[in-house]
Amino acid sequence: MPQYLLSVWHDADYELDFSTPDAQRQAAQVGAFNEELQRSGSWVFAAGLHPASSATVVRASGGGGVSMTDGPYAETKEQMGGFWIVEAADLDAALQLAGRAAAACERPVEMRPVHG
Amino acid sequence: MSDALEEVFRREAGRCTATLIRVLGDIDLAEDAVAEAFAIAAEQWPTRGVPPNPGGWITTTARNRAIDRLRRESTRDDRHLAAHRLHTDTMDSDHNPELDRLDDFVEVVADDQLRLMFLCAHPALASDAQVALILRLLAGLSTEEIARAFLVPEATMAQRIVRAKRKLHDNHASYRIPRAAELPDRLAPVLAAVYLIYTEGHTATSGPALTRTDLSAEAIRLGRTLAELMPDEPEVVGLLALMLLTECRRATRTDSEGRLVRLSDQDRTRWDRALIGEGHELVRACLRRNQPGLFQIQAAIAAVHADAPTPGSTDWAQILALYDQLYVIRPDPVVALNRAVAVAEAHGPDPGLAALAEVDPASVDHYQPYHAARADLLARAGRHDEAGTAYDRAIELTTNQVERDFLIQRRSDL
Known part of the structure; x- marks a missing residue:
């Protein structure tokens, strides 16, 4: 069955803070959505990420060496804050899951088909 | 061939x-x-x-x-x-x-056309890609013809079509007719895309001629197909009625030299009676279902215009009531602008300008019809200096040459 990446987009400077009522509500909604994905067999994997400021970009520099830079690859105002990989029968079924994901985390969700 | x-x-x-x-x-x-x-x-x-x-x-x-x-x-x-x-x-x-x-x-083919219509106008595609795919796959236009109609280089249009087809393919889009529960969401972009093709044919975005008859004809053909396939969807019927009741005026929208003629100045004896008759029948048929929608109300407005043998006999009160109803469904500046024009016709330029003042100017700053309508109302209210400024802005925003010449003429008539 086709797989799709559902990525969640945040402002680059978001903080992980689960103490606010908003964050608690969103976490509960996402938890319920995850359980539903697992029950329906659509679940493949999901994860929330630490803020983009914690990222390191690594490049292979030939001859086996690597170079590293501090921070995310794309210097944009919005960064990926988490993602799901889901299985769905077709585009419409996947879009329906994406819509529920966006409602659960209360943020925009980008959907892309997994190649292969 | x-x-x-x-x-x-x-x-x-x-x-x-x-x-x-x-x-x-x-x-x-x-x-x-x-x-x-x-x-x-x-x-x-x-x-x-x-x-x-x-x-x-x-x-x-x-x-x-x-x-x-x-x-x-x-x-x-x-x-x-x-x-x-x-x-x-x-x-x-x-x-x-x-x-x-x-x-x-x-039998088989009829259903397939509907499937293809829903595939082409999939909401995951941008509206220009939807329109390009519909014209290419359902209307059978070549990439070159579509590019010419929308005044973009052929390579740009080819890329747009290829990208849209690839997106549907890569995303495993299904070739199916939406279920009844999905239909409201899925039908709207189909109708919007067909209407976009029609309006592009009605007033070309730019270029020397006011209309592109071929695009309007394709849109009406697609509208007829949709109405045949989905006769129980009142908005489908409403869209076809709207296109026919607009199309009936085509011959009178420009004069012998290709200049724009306003609705109030058109030779109504030359409006196409057959299209008006068919449009009227469709409007009545869909309104009987009592599920009013965007296209049905606009078709009803066009029908009121078509009913009036002279501009002076137009039932503006009825048109205003229909715009009020339209504004409930779609409370956007474009509807508000058209409503204000109806207010001016029903009650005079000053109440019209007052209705227009309720539109947030920032939201319509780049919308040419707003400045053109405002200029006209200001001129009719005797506020010539302000009218001149509004005409200048409208002229600046007009890309169609025929429309531009018309506005320049109106400006100099002040």
């Missing part, structure tokens, strides 16, 4: 492509097969005559050619799969095993 073949192509290409996409499970393969079948027709029909069921002939020939090609080229996995499907005849649960019988083509 001979005239007979050209006519069959216009009428059947979209239907044949729609069926072949389902049978072959691949848009590009279907397009190539249909093109090949028409090439064979161009060779054979002049000597052997046009077959009794030209569409069935094209579909069968295209299918057979596609099978031959798949056999020859079955190197790629998906082509293997497609060839396998064709041989085993088991591709979809809704596959019709009677497909081989020509008599059944009409």
Whole structure:
């Protein structure tokens, strides 16, 4: 069955803070959505990420060496804050899951088909 | 292409492509097969005559050619799969095993066109991509023709079409008619895309001529197809009625020198009575269902205009009531602007300007019709200096030459 990446987009400077009522509500909604994905067999994997400021970009520099830079690859105002990989029968079924994901985390969700 | 073949192509290409996409499970393969079948027709029909069921002939020939090609080229996995499907005849649960019988083509094809319409106007595609795909796959226009109609380079249009087809393919879009529960969300972009094709034909975004009749004709053809396939959807019928009741004025919208003629100055005796009659009947039929929608109300407004033998006898109170209803469904600045114009006609320029003042100017700063309408109302209210400024802004925003000349004339008449 086709797989799709559902990525969640945040402002680059978001903080992980689960103490606010908003964050608690969103976490509960996402938890319920995850359980539903697992029950329906659509679940493949999901994860929330630490803020983009914690990222390191690594490049292979030939001859086996690597170079590293501090921070995310794309210097944009919005960064990926988490993602799901889901299985769905077709585009419409996947879009329906994406819509529920966006409602659960209360943020925009980008959907892309997994190649292969 | 001979005239007979050209006519069959216009009428059947979209239907044949729609069926072949389902049978072959691949848009590009279907397009190539249909093109090949028409090439064979161009060779054979002049000597052997046009077959009794030209569409069935094209579909069968295209299918057979596609099978031959798949056999020859079955190197790629998906082509293997497609060839396998064709041989085993088991591709979809809704596959019709009677497909081989020509008599059944009409039935099968009708549904396929609807599937293709929903695929082309999938909400995951941008509206320009939806329009391009509809014109290419359902109306059978070449990429060059579509590019010319929308005044973009052919390479740009080709890329837009390729990208849209690839997106649908990569995302595993299904070739199916939406379920009743999905229909409200899925039907709206289909209707919007067809109406966009119509309006582009009605007032071309730019260029020397005011209208592009070919695009309007294609939109009306698509609207008729939709209304045939979904006669119980009042908005589908409303869209067709709106297009017919707008189209009825086409001959009178420009004068002998190609200049724009306003609704109030048009020669109403030259409005197309047949289109008005058909439009009226459709408006009545859909309004009886009592599920008013965007296109039905706009069609009803066009019907009120068409009813008036002279501009002075226009029932503006009725038009204003319809705009009030429209504004409830779509409370946007464009509807508010049209409503304000109706207020001015019903109650005079000053109440019209007051209604216009409720529109947030920032939201319509780049909207040419706002400045043109405001200029006209200001002129009628005797506020000539302000009218001049508004005309200047409208002229600045006008890309269609005919419309521009009209506004420059109005400006100098002040």
